[in-house]
Amino acid sequence: MGNGFLARGRWWPAVTISIALAAISFYLLLVLSNWFYLGLADTVYFFSQPRMWQRFWLTVWTSTISMSLSLVIGIPAGYALSRFSFPCRNLFASIVDLPIVVSPAVIGAFLFGITTRFPFDLISEHYNIYIGRNVYGVLLVQFTVTCAFCARLMKASFDMIPPKFELVSRSLGASNFRTFFKVVLPMAKNGILASMIVVWARAAAEWEGLMLFVGASEGETDIMPFAIYLDWNGGMMGWVTSMTIVCILMAVTAMAAMRLIGGKSSVW
Amino acid sequence: MSGEECSRGPSAKAASPGKKAASDRLLFKTFFYSFAGFLFLFSAYLFLSNFDQLLVTEAAVKTRELTTWGEDREILNLFAGGFWKDPYFWKSLNLTLMITILTTILASLVGIPTAYALSRYRIPGKTVIEVLFSSMLVIPASSVGLCLIVMFNYGPFWHLQEKLGFRFAHSIFPGMIIASFVLSFALGLSAWKATFDSVNPRFEQVARSLGSSRWRAFRTVTLPMAKSGLAAGIILAWTRAMAEFGAVLFFCGTFRELPPARFSNLERALHIDQADWLSVAIWAQVEYGNVEYGFALAYILVLIGGISVYAMHRIGAKGYIW
Amino acid sequence: MIEIQNLSGSLGEFCLRNIDLTVQDGEYMVLLGPTGAGKTVLIEYMVGMYRQREGVILVDGEDITPLYTEERNIAYVPQDYALFPNLSVAGNIAYGLEAKRHPKKEITRITEEILDALGIGHLRHRMPLNLSGGEKQRVALGRALATRPKVVLLDEPLSALDENLRAQMSRELRDLQQSSKATFVHVCHNFEEASAVADRIAIMNNGFLVQVGTLEEVKAQPKNEFVARFLKTQNIFPAVADGTKVLVNGIQLEKKSSTRGDMVMAIRPEKLRIHPDNEAGGLNAFRGTIVEAIPRPHFIEYTVDVGLKLTVFQIAEREYRVGDAVTVQVPAEHIALVEKV
Numbered sequence: 001m002g003n004g005f006l007a008r009g010r011w012w013p014a015v016t017i018s019i020a021l022a023a024i025s026f027y028l029l030l031v032l033s034n035w036f037y038l039g040l041a042d043t044v045y046f047f048s049q050p051r052m053w054q055r056f057w058l059t060v061w062t063s064t065i066s067m068s069l070s071l072v073i074g075i076p077a078g079y080a081l082s083r084f085s086f087p088c089r090n091l092f093a094s095i096v097d098l099p100i101v102v103s104p105a106v107i108g109a110f111l112f113g114i115t116t117r118f119p120f121d122l123i124s125e126h127y128n129i130y131i132g133r134n135v136y137g138v139l140l141v142q143f144t145v146t147c148a149f150c151a152r153l154m155k156a157s158f159d160m161i162p163p164k165f166e167l168v169s170r171s172l173g174a175s176n177f178r179t180f181f182k183v184v185l186p187m188a189k190n191g192i193l194a195s196m197i198v199v200w201a202r203a204a205a206e207w208e209g210l211m212l213f214v215g216a217s218e219g220e221t222d223i224m225p226f227a228i229y230l231d232w233n234g235g236m237m238g239w240v241t242s243m244t245i246v247c248i249l250m251a252v253t254a255m256a257a258m259r260l261i262g263g264k265s266s267v268w
Numbered sequence: 269m270s271g272e273e274c275s276r277g278p279s280a281k282a283a284s285p286g287k288k289a290a291s292d293r294l295l296f297k298t299f300f301y302s303f304a305g306f307l308f309l310f311s312a313y314l315f316l317s318n319f320d321q322l323l324v325t326e327a328a329v330k331t332r333e334l335t336t337w338g339e340d341r342e343i344l345n346l347f348a349g350g351f352w353k354d355p356y357f358w359k360s361l362n363l364t365l366m367i368t369i370l371t372t373i374l375a376s377l378v379g380i381p382t383a384y385a386l387s388r389y390r391i392p393g394k395t396v397i398e399v400l401f402s403s404m405l406v407i408p409a410s411s412v413g414l415c416l417i418v419m420f421n422y423g424p425f426w427h428l429q430e431k432l433g434f435r436f437a438h439s440i441f442p443g444m445i446i447a448s449f450v451l452s453f454a455l456g457l458s459a460w461k462a463t464f465d466s467v468n469p470r471f472e473q474v475a476r477s478l479g480s481s482r483w484r485a486f487r488t489v490t491l492p493m494a495k496s497g498l499a500a501g502i503i504l505a506w507t508r509a510m511a512e513f514g515a516v517l518f519f520c521g522t523f524r525e526l527p528p529a530r531f532s533n534l535e536r537a538l539h540i541d542q543a544d545w546l547s548v549a550i551w552a553q554v555e556y557g558n559v560e561y562g563f564a565l566a567y568i569l570v571l572i573g574g575i576s577v578y579a580m581h582r583i584g585a586k587g588y589i590w
Numbered sequence: 591m592i593e594i595q596n597l598s599g600s601l602g603e604f605c606l607r608n609i610d611l612t613v614q615d616g617e618y619m620v621l622l623g624p625t626g627a628g629k630t631v632l633i634e635y636m637v638g639m640y641r642q643r644e645g646v647i648l649v650d651g652e653d654i655t656p657l658y659t660e661e662r663n664i665a666y667v668p669q670d671y672a673l674f675p676n677l678s679v680a681g682n683i684a685y686g687l688e689a690k691r692h693p694k695k696e697i698t699r700i701t702e703e704i705l706d707a708l709g710i711g712h713l714r715h716r717m718p719l720n721l722s723g724g725e726k727q728r729v730a731l732g733r734a735l736a737t738r739p740k741v742v743l744l745d746e747p748l749s750a751l752d753e754n755l756r757a758q759m760s761r762e763l764r765d766l767q768q769s770s771k772a773t774f775v776h777v778c779h780n781f782e783e784a785s786a787v788a789d790r791i792a793i794m795n796n797g798f799l800v801q802v803g804t805l806e807e808v809k810a811q812p813k814n815e816f817v818a819r820f821l822k823t824q825n826i827f828p829a830v831a832d833g834t835k836v837l838v839n840g841i842q843l844e845k846k847s848s849t850r851g852d853m854v855m856a857i858r859p860e861k862l863r864i865h866p867d868n869e870a871g872g873l874n875a876f877r878g879t880i881v882e883a884i885p886r887p888h889f890i891e892y893t894v895d896v897g898l899k900l901t902v903f904q905i906a907e908r909e910y911r912v913g914d915a916v917t918v919q920v921p922a923e924h925i926a927l928v929e930k931v
Contacts (some may be wrong), residue, residue, distance in 0.1 A: 009481025013389060020385035023378055023453070024397055027404065030412075030450070033419040076303035084301065090581040094574060096307050097581075098315060102573040103511040103547035104409075106566045109554055113318035113563070144314070151307055164672045170659040171637050171666040172686030172737055175289070176296035182685075186676035201406035208409060208513045212551060225408030232414065232518070241418060244411040248403075255403040259395065289661045 031248055034241045046242035056246060059223040062135065063203035066142035070150040070199055075192065078154025079180070083163070099148045107144055108212030115140070115213075133215050138223060141209035150199045157191025158184065194258045201254035205247070224250075315570055321563040322348040331557055349553070349561025356524065357565070359543035366540060367444045368452075368509040374445065375453040375505045380498060383460035384486070388469060404454035412450055413518020420446075420519075437519055440535055444545065447519040448512045456505030463497030464490070500583045507576040510569065513547040520545070522552055591615050592741060592773065597635065597645035604631045607797045609645070613741070613775060618767050620784040621777045623794035624820070629777040632794075633743045636775070637666045649740055660689075665734035669746045671726050673718035679729050680705065680714045686737035704732040707769070723751045724759055731763075735770055744776040748783055760786040781821055793817055809858060814929040818856040823926075824901035825862070829855035831927050841897050843874050845925040853927045861924040862902040864892060867915040874920040880910050894918050 035043070046052060081093060099107055114120065115131050124130045131140055161184060169179040185192075207225035214221050216230050224247055231239040324345055332341050343350040351357045386397065404412070419425060420436040429435055436443055467490050475485040491498075522544050523530075531541035544552060546565055553562035597609040606628045613619045621629040635642045638659035646653045654662050665686075673682050683704055687697045705711045708728045718726060727747060734742050747763065748756045764787045767774045778784055784791055785805050792802045793813075801813040812818040818826055829838040831849040836842070838855055867877065878896030885891075885906075892902045892910065896918055910916060 009483035009485070012481075012483035012486060013385070016381040016385035017389060017391070019378055020382040020391065023382045023457075024400070027400055027450075027454075029423075030415045030419055031400065033415055033423050037418050037422050073303050073306060076300045077307050080300040080304035084297070084304075090578060092308060093581050094578040095311050095315075096304070097577050098311050098570065098574055101507055101511060101577045102570050103513045103550075105513040105547045105551050106569050107314075109550055109562060109566050110314050110318050112554070113321050114314055117317060144310075148307060148311065151304070162672070164668050165674065167637065167639055167659065168666055168668060168672045169674070169685070169689075171662070171664060172689055172733065173660050173663070174685070174689035175292045175660060177292065178689055180296075183674055183676070187674070189676075198406065201403075205406050205408040205411075212554060225410045228408065228410040228414060229518075232410075240414055244414050244418075247408050247411040248415075251403040251407040252399060254406060255399045259399060259402075286661055289658050293658060 031252075034244050034248070038238065038241045038245070042238055043242060043245065046238055047246075051239075052242065052246070054219060055222060055224050055227050055243070058219075059204050059225075059250075062138050062223055063142060063200055063206075066139050066146055066203045067150075067196065067200045069139075069143050070146040070203070071192075071196060073147055074150030074154050074199070077151040078156075079158050079184070081151060081155040082158035096148055096151065099144055100152065104145060104206065104208035105212055108141065108209035111137075111141060111144060111209060111213045132213075133217065133221070135220055137214040138210060138221050141213055142203040142206050145206055145209060146199050146203045149202055150195065153195035153198060154188075154192065157188045157195055160191060161187050190262050194261045197254050197258045197261070201251055204250055204254075318563060319567075322560050322567070324560055328557070328559065335557065344558055344561065347560070348564035349558055351561055351564045354561075356543060356549075359539050359541070360546055360549050360565075361568075362538070363440070363444075363540040363543045364510070364546040366538065367440070367448060367545075368506055371445050371448045371452055371509045372456075372502060372506040375449060375456050375509075376498075376502055379453050379456045379501075379505070380460055383457050384464055384490075386457075387461050387464035388472075401454050401457055404451060405458075409451075409512075409514020410518060413447065413515040416447060416450065416515060416519045438521055440520070440523070440531075440540060443520045444516060447515040448509045450515055451512060452505045452509040455508045456501045459501030459504050460498060463494045463501060466497065467493045496583060500580055503576055503580055503583070507573060507580075510572055510576075511547070512545070513551070516545045517548050517551070522548060524549075524552070591648075591650060592636075592775075593648040593651075594632075594636075595646050595648065597632070597642050597647065599631070599635060599640070599642035599644065601631050601634070601640060604628050605797045606631055606635070606642070609799045611792055611799060611802065613773055615773055616771045618764065618774045618776065618787055618789040620788035620791050621775065621794060622779065622781065622784045622791050622820070624779055626796075627779075627794040628797045629779075629794055630745060633666070633745060633775065633777055636741070637664055637743055638662050663737070663739050664741045664743060665737060665739035666743045667730045667734050667745065667747055670750055671730035673721075673726060673729055673733070675717065675719050678715050678717055679710065679721070682718060682729055683732045683736050685733060690737060700736055704736050708732050708766075724755050727751065727759060728762075731766060735766070735772060739772065741773045741775060744774060746778055747776065748778065749780075756783070757786070763787055793820065795820075810924070811926055812856060812928050815854045815856070815931040818854070818926070818928055823856045824859045825855075825857040825898075827855050827898060828930070829853055829927065836925065836927065839898050841876065843920060843922075843925060845922050845927070849927050852930070854930050856926045856928055857900075857920060857924055859891070859901040860889075860903040861921055862900060862904075863919040863921075864894065864902055864904055864910060865917045865919060866908075867917055872919075874922055876918050876920070878916065878918060880912050880914045880916060883910060883912055 038046075077096075081096070086092070115137075120131055129136060131137055165183055165187065166179050169183045170176070174182065204223070205225055206223075207229060210221065210223070210226045211229060214226075216222055216226070222230055224243055228240050228243050228247070231243070324347065329345055332344060336344060343353050346353070385391065386394065391397065417437060420429070425436060436446060471489050471493070472485045475489045476482065480488065524542055524544055526542065528536075528541065535541045546569055550562045550565045550569070553559075553565065592611075592613040594609055594611040597606055599606050604626065609632065621632065623629050634640055636647060638654075638657065641655065646655055648654070649662075649664075674685065677685060680701055684697050684701045687700060692700070702711075705714060708731065710725060710728050710732070713721065713725060713729070718729060721729065727750075730747075731742075744763075748759055751759055760783060763774075763776075767787075776784075776787060788805060790802060790804055791808055793800045793808065795816055801808055801817050808817065809821055809823075812821060812823065815826065827838045829836050829852075831837075831851060831853050833848050833850070834845055836845055836855055843855075865875075876896035878894045878900075880892055881895045881899065882893040883890055886903075889903045889905050890909065892904060894900050894902060894916060900918055902918065
């Protein structure tokens with residue numbers, strides 16, 4: 001110890017590892033604090049309530065729908081962002097990325113402004129689908145936030161495939177579409193699956209936009225993260241903590257599944 | 269030169285691309301560009317079309333007749349809610365920038381060594397740790413805020429703050445820093461760890477075999493190689509801190525209506541008393557009916573976010589996005 | 591027949607300058623040159639990954655520049671083969687046929703033929719990920735040949751293989767080319783590899799095509815000092831030529847052809863002969879001592895000091911030791927005088 005410890009730089013691993021351990025324990029404590037607070041008996045009680053599961057399934061199906069919509073847009077858009085080059089690419093990509101980098105509260109406010117305008121007013125007029133304080137509003141918020149996110153993740157997945165494979169495929173006489181569906185898409189399968197899970201989890205975690213744009217109606221728009229806020233304002237601490245536990249479990253399961261499939265954290 | 273080419277000319281009959289291949293190419297490009305274009309147009313439309321929200325409408329003026337008094341009303345009826353005339357805006361901007369910068373510094377000081385340790389040393393349960401940190405990015409902000417509240421107000425930290433004599437929750441220092449730190453750190457960590465993963469540890473082993481200490485090997489070999497990636501991570505952490513909303517709202521709430529006595533002398537000296545986190549201020553103003561003001565703040569956040577994401581694209585921080 | 595005429599263009603730091611090259615049908619052409627010579631860029635232009643800035647590429651008299659990759663009928667085998675990991679070996683081979691919409695029966699027939707011809711029938715249902723290097727290469731070649739392309743472009747096909755396999759695979763490449771009668775263009779940076787397979791060699795450096803010819807031609811008369819060095823001609827000395835006389839470092843040699851001026855003399859080490867000191871004499875015989883003797887697998891590499899340090903490869907009919915006095919015979923017809931670089 002002492003002199004040799006300092007002089008030979010051994011303090012460096014010791015310091016980094018202890019900082020890492022401190023950070024890890026902070027986050028562990030953060031995630032586990034609800035369990036400590038709630039206790040086992042109450043957890044079982046709240047988990048057996050139908051209100052909990054009703055909200056859980058609402059969260060699951062809304063985020064599944066918005067994930068599917070995002071994938072439909074995100075896979076081709078991600079491929080375009082990954083492969084094609086065009087002038088002002090950085091500017092273009094920055095604008096595409098904007099919905100994910102600005103505060104979700106801003107998105108909520110802007111969606112609030114946009115839904116009275118051009119395409120949306122026509123939809124509500126002709127098809128009698130009002131997008132706003134109902135479940136369509138929830139889907140719109142989730143879609144807005146996850147769509148660009150999905151394209152970004154897909155771009156990362158496609159970036160991992162060397163363009164050489166496409167060149168070989170085309171040199172063998174395959175058309176562009178054939179190359180995409182027979183070579184690129186199967187090769188990106190794992191990346192796409194992993195990103196799908198992340199996109200789903202991100203959609204299921206959306207709250208801020210809902211707060212500004214959709215507003216509460218019990219059993220219709222209160223997906224779990226939103227319900228946490230509503231019940232917190234109602235002072236229902238038991239509900240709040242038990243729902244937080246469910247949200248954390250969903251997030252951790254999703255990320256563990258993503259890792260299992262072979263997604264990388266560098267996708268972030 | 270051109271003469272040569274001319275003499276070759278007649279022998280070289282140019283093959284014309286088949287109609288099928290050309291139309292296939294065109295269709296392919298159009299197909300993929302249209303989806304990317306949809307995203308672009310959607311985003312651009314979302315952000316540009318709301319510009320008219322900054323203009324004051326008749327209805328807003330009428331409502332304000334009932335809700336607001338005196339000079340406030342005069343200011344709020346200006347374009348964009350006259351935000352530049354409101355000390356609350358300047359204090360909020362000041363507060364947000366100050367706290368995000370402090371948070372970013374703190375997150376880098378903690379995060380870069382942590383990322384290095386996670387990338388280089390054998391730590392048991394590494395997969396669990398990585399899942400923990402990456403799942404922080406998909407845990408709802410409301411859950412994060414609530415976890416913080418439960419942890420500091422209902423857990424062992426309650427007794428600690430009783431003893432220390434200040435409160436973690438509902439305070440600027442350290443409450444806001446903690447709230448914006450949680451997610452900003454988690455995101456920065458992922459970028460920094462990916463950066464260190466991409467630097468081959470062999471360089472450091474060589475440096476150490478030549479007799480330099482572990483710290484020196486890190487400082488003189490790995491750090492310069494990881495520089496741009498670390499910078500991108502710092503920008504990312506700052507951008508995420510700027511975009512923070514839920515955790516701050518839950519953990520700190522709003523400060524505008526609090527009595528001046530609640531703020532310490534330091535906070536008053538820094539001009540951050542009776543001010544709000546910018547994105548929380550947007551929410552508060554929109555809920556309050558001052559839509560123009562709220563959208564003005566929102567546009568400022570969009571501008572800041574746009575500049576930093578453009579900077580990240582220029583640096584070439586690939587794939588780091590939450 | 592492929593004719594590349596006056597091709598110029600640049601990609602990043604690589605560039606090509608006024609390349610003129612003709613490859614005959616059924617020929618095995620090797621593009622040889624050091625790293626960064628522009629060989630890969632040239633085949634990327636040929637396959638259509640990028641468009642050249644200037645010049646044309648003619649296949650059978652037709653300019654293919656405006657064609658897309660998928661219309662060119664030029665098969666490309668990249669360095670690490672790029673086998674499609676989601677398809678089996680048979681699927682990989684059948685890929686091009688399916689893309690060109692051949693009838694199902696024909697696809698199976700051709701695939702079977704190719705699997706048999708390459709001796710990889712037993713691998714039919716395996717996935718490419720867990721094949722060995724040689725197997726991967728065979729599959730990649732089979733995939734390229736299945737569509738009967740006009741040209742097969744091979745980008746450093748042997749560099750991913752280990753030493754022993756390389757010799758075997760280069761023989762197989764050669765056999766395959768002869769049996770399929772396809773035109774091969776093979777890129778490599780290794781002279782031995784090139785000499786094992788090539789009909790003709792095109793030597794590139796720094797974006798220029800320096801010399802084209804058969805192996806014997808380029809070995810016997812390299813275009814300049816760079817080519818001589820690249821082809822591992824060890825005996826390279828600055829020389830002054832005056833008619834048929836060459837003056838090198840105070841030593842005068844006789845040669846067959848006549849040139850004048852400051853040049854570089856290059857003599858291949860296997861063309862020199864060492865005789866016992868008392869035996870030989872006559873034209874271009876120099877007396878000296880053996881400085882170094884290194885045994886190689888098939889010959890002994892001697893360094894003889896005759897005023898110049900000459901390297902000689904000689905089959906071990908009689909062994910000389912370091913310090914022995916010998917005579918070195920320099921055949922006048924094998925003295926090449928080339929330009930300095």
